Amino acid sequence: MNYIKHTISIFFLLWFAVASHAQQTVTGTVTTQSDNQPLPGVAVLLKGTTTGTATDFDGKYTIEVPSTDGVLVFSYVGFITKEVTISGSVIDIAMEEDVAKLDEVVVVGYGTQKRSDITGSVSSVKVEELQNIPLARADEVLQGQIAGVQINNNDASPNADVSIRIRGVSSANGGSAPLVIVDGVQGVSISDVNPNDIKSMEVLKDASATAIYGSRGASGVILITTIQGKKNTKPNIAVSTFTTTHQIRKKLDLMNAGQYARYINNNRAARGMALVYSADDLAAFDKGVGTDWQDAIFRTGTTINGSINVSGGTENTTYSISGNFLETKGIVLNSSFKRFSARPNIAVDLSDRLKVSLNSFVNLSKDNPIVLNQRDRHGSPVFSSFRFSPTKSIYNDEGTYSQPGGGAGPNTEFNPVALALEPIRDNYSNTLILNPSVEYEITEGLTANISGAYQLLDVENNYYYNEKVVDGDASDRQASIFNSKYSSYQNTNMLTYDTNIGEKHNVKITGVFEQQKMKYNDNNVGASGFLSNSTTYNNMSLGANVGIPTSFRSDQSLESYMGRLNYSFDGKYLLTITGRSDASSVFAENNKRAFFPSAALGWNVSRENFLANSTTVNSLKLRASYGEVGNQAIAPYQSLSTLTTGSNFYFGGSDVRTGVSLSTRASNPDLKWETTEQLNIGADLNMFNSRLALTVDYYKKNTTDLLLERELKEASGYQTQMVNAGEVENEGFEILLSGVPIRNANFEWNSVATFTRNQNKVLSLNSGETEINLGGAGLPGFDDAIWLEVGQPIGLIRGWEYDGVWKSDEAILAAVYGVTPGSPKYVDQNNDGLINADDVVNIARALPDFTFSWNNTLNYKNFDLNVLVIGVQGNDIYNIARSLQESRDEGTSVAMRNVWTPQNENTNIPGHNSLGDLRRSSRWVEDGSYVRIKNITLGYNFDDGLLNSIGASSARIYVTGTNLFTFTDYSGFDPESNNAGAIATSRTSRDAFAGVDLASFPSQKKYTLGININF
């Protein structure tokens, strides 16, 4: 786009240079109205003549005019042409951007298109605005910006795991993560991308847009284009840095030592057992003995982020070199994440027709995570913080950690401070991406583009556990080193032919041949019984017992042909047809090649005569598309029959015998991709000179051939087989409404609201099946909690319906169920006098009814204010972490103070002697709806005067508050973050387990101070 601007400006410059005559001089500066930047290349013409000039790099112009009563016309692509009557020798003007006519160029798969020509559902993220907000990862950028995109933080740790779902969840086992493509390189980790490096970010949502990615496009595609230098510009140096302070957003409401000790004593007394704490103990607790374990493990976290970019260009060459440093100290003791990345991009025009470029990326990171959702000697300090007895001190008198047990609290969950501080977990991850490409214009309109990409992901995860957590000996010391290397090679060969036939027909044909190869290998060694802690994981030979080393290697290939036809008639009627044929090694032998077609129609209604001159409607487009897209979703070798190693057996000799056995998973020579058929109908409306814009989309996605695990008859020796069966439907609509409610010289308010409604439904499963149990929710007692059921959405949770506590006057009825007053009461659904498996019902649905966001940017003179509100409505969270906080004999929640007793009947907390199963019920189901003010940023842009004194062209300082206000009834750490991913197995993706809260890394309120300077 800039290239076009410059071409035009140079053209005008030459034209006016020839035509002008020296008479009277008018000078001035042209700036943009929106951000007061000088605007180079603006054509300045004396109306009715051929006299004219253009502005220079600083937006300044000088024009000779014959008299003082002429009119100057200022015009520039993308801005509203302005006419000014000459009145004096200096005329400064500010030009207003013409959003309607600024027909932006949008990156689509394998090419670009004018926004007005697009027929699919493609949303662009307003990247420039987001770069004013302190974000360190590209996935965070997406939150609340685009209708139909749901972002979830699976945890809020320094290197958090963020899941992105576009238009719902369409697979139970295959995963529903979108394909992320950076500068054409497929399968890039989005969290590695520094938001400052992004030039544009597009989300492809419907089949018309994604079918060109064939077997990998079913979950949507995110296209990121990184920044390049501009031709003929002197070096621009952009520096941005911010520092953030993190504080836990919400602590769980737990009893202190004295309250807990009294609860335990009451409990033991009620159960006829000896008291655990003496009167002296209680007195000591009241004087402050004991520990608030949440305070003990949580701290104030900090983030430091610094980015620098140098970019510019000569006549033939552009360059952009970015560097980024990020360091976060998490709010849990000892958790931290560090990242350094660099992105040098360079492009050279070797001739008018031949262009070469090299985009590169290097990312080095070190993560020191804490373990989540594990409850043992190497487990989660967060989990333990609400399990470990608050009566204990952190350290014993001799300096060792206090240990579990002693009559109260769990026996196998350890001191939270020890769990945070003692384990060493150093996870290193290095990424390298090299992405060269050559583009050659063979003849007018016919362009060949050949690009290659090499991606390397090198991971090294090291663990060392000393004996201090369990106060043990050398035999408790353990270490392991895990190394893995993933490399991918991609070659894309593309021919594009773009031509006009006659006046009105525009045809663009794109053909692609693409090859990809992915190689993966890993190895792991572990040892225990280290004679010294001093070398940690760095010297395995010091371990007395060495585990069996393991290693694995896999290869994967993909070969694809793709074709696309874009046809436009008079800019009014648009047609897009695409098809992609993928042959993938992971598909089973009988189904190696797949074909994915799509077609779309668009109608630029506003270009019809009846609307062409409308001043109200700037543009109106109707779109419809239909197509098939795949979800590759099969791991290498998943369709083959293989043998299982490690089936070792001891025959009574000196050694265990190495064993190999048949896999219990049968092969499937027909295994193939999941296919998603998607219908999309949408409209884009732009009104009142772009003061109001509306995009509405309706879609229906039907995913068939779901990858499901089928149970086999065990007499075969097999237990399961991966098959393609079943169907899931996602139907919904998305609204994006953006507007500029107020715009005047000093004040502008931009507002964008999104609304997304998605209804997910399982339509069928394996033939003859109406339900599949996907497993437990992740804690003992919550087996068989997660289900797929025909007619119900994915993320279905089952259990008993909790109906409070049996009251004393219900003793007779309680006895029918074999329990006593004070015991939990469950609804006997079939009234058979038994509470058993037949009474289990659907109690929770994890997917929300709708989500929304509202993003506001206000500019007043030098100040800008951004407020982002996000909301989720109608989802359930299965807060089973609370079942441990409210565990009858060792619960730490303050809710336990309201335990049922004959004197305290009016409660839902069962009594000390309650009978019956205490788990798996709707007691733990909570409403997960929330509205959150995700971001408030207040910025100030410095005046030119100050800038000039430091040699800067622009500078902005800002403060941001993140997660400051949240409106929710949810009682856990956070409705937005749960740790469902931790219990997802290789069998099932995390989507099926969404809505299960296992007390993840707690979310934080964050306060940021940042500055951006351009030199």
Add this chain to the structure above:
Amino acid sequence: MNFNKKYFSKKYIFTLLILAVFGCADIDLEENPPSLLNPKSFYTTETEFEAALAGTFRPLYSGWSGFDYGYPLIMTSGAEDVRSDAGIFKDLDRLSANDSDQSISNVWRILYQSISNANAIIGNVTNAQGISKQRLGELEGQAKFIRAFNFFFLVRWFGEVQLTTFENQTFIDDLKQSSIKDIYASIIADLKDAETKLPDSFSERGRPTKGAAKALLAKVYLTMAGWPLEDTSNYALARDKAKEVIDEMNYSLEPNFADLWKAENRLTNKEFIFAFYGSTASDGISASHMHTASRFWGNGEGGWGDFHSEERFYDLFPDGPRKDATFTTVFADGTSYVDAGVQPYMAKYRDGGETVGNNGEGFNVMMRYADVLLIYAEAANMAESGPSVKATEYVNMVRRRANGLDVNTPDASVDLPSGMSQLDFDKAVIAERNWELAFELNRWFDLVRKKMVVEVNQAVHPNVSINNRLLPKPSAQLIPGILEQNSGY
């Protein structure tokens, strides 16, 4: 960088060249997993067959679902000796098993898993390379032994089941369940082949030997003589096969009954003919869990109390050193089971040897010499219309040891009298088996084959019927017209 435009006059060739270079990239759509073993080419060398054999035994003694833990024992808890009050187990003790009981479905799975691995070995013997005939026979013999061992349990617990003695059982949905007779015929064929191929001993005690094959065959014949086949011609076969084991003198009674249950003796005692052994080695565990599972959870015992014995059984059990070694009646803190308000616990499994966490070096004996002596006695008595001197002597050897006496020195205070009737002697042997082999997966099968299930249970569990002789097949495994549920379930 301005290049001479002439340089690019051959632009088409240039473009085509680049396309050609990339177009030839190495894209292989066939999958050849470099790290995974392919069943089609695996079973050839001796070490490969050895590994496959370990993989065949593995399902039976790992993962808390086989003989390492209590599921098989629970499935015999319809007898007097074993009881569990645990919610997931008590149905079987109360003779009201249902078709989704966890123990049943797990044991069904592991037996067939082991069978399919054995099938892979047996079916690939012809592909063996560089293995001596004798060595190959030993490998095949072990696989056939364990296949017969598995089917013997299946047919006794479930009756008619699918007989899978071939590889790649992908058409299992069409394989009709076999008659009990056909299943026994397959078991006998496997064991007869195994006994010719297996050696007298292996350096590793846990491998099935020639003696193990013969002993198991004797037990199979004895079982076939009772319900449901009731083919009494098998008594003589059982007697003769037991006699072969006895005459080969590879096994003998351990002088002190209590020593049998000490983990330290598990690899050296003379009496074990075939047993599973646990290991706590970190490199791939097949560990025993019986020691924790069979101990009381309270009174300092540190177990889980998943199952135990039953007072009615304990009370009838004849006093003596054998009784003392069979039961745990006083717990670690000195409290008796009566004071603790629970049932007597089993003592045979409580020594788990070295333990790491819940994993132990314990063992689970499947066949021991005392059983062979009693098989001989019972079979000979039934085949010969009355107890012979030898039959009586063999029972008495077991009885003397049970009372702490020298096994070979007659002692009228404990010996069965000579001249007993055939019926009385049979009853005495069955009773002796009950005491001697308590908790060793014996009594339940004796009750079934001797048609005593209803008789011994009706006073305590009035719901019992002859349908209880067979357990329900796991509901998820049934295939209409192919694998049918047993009657009464």
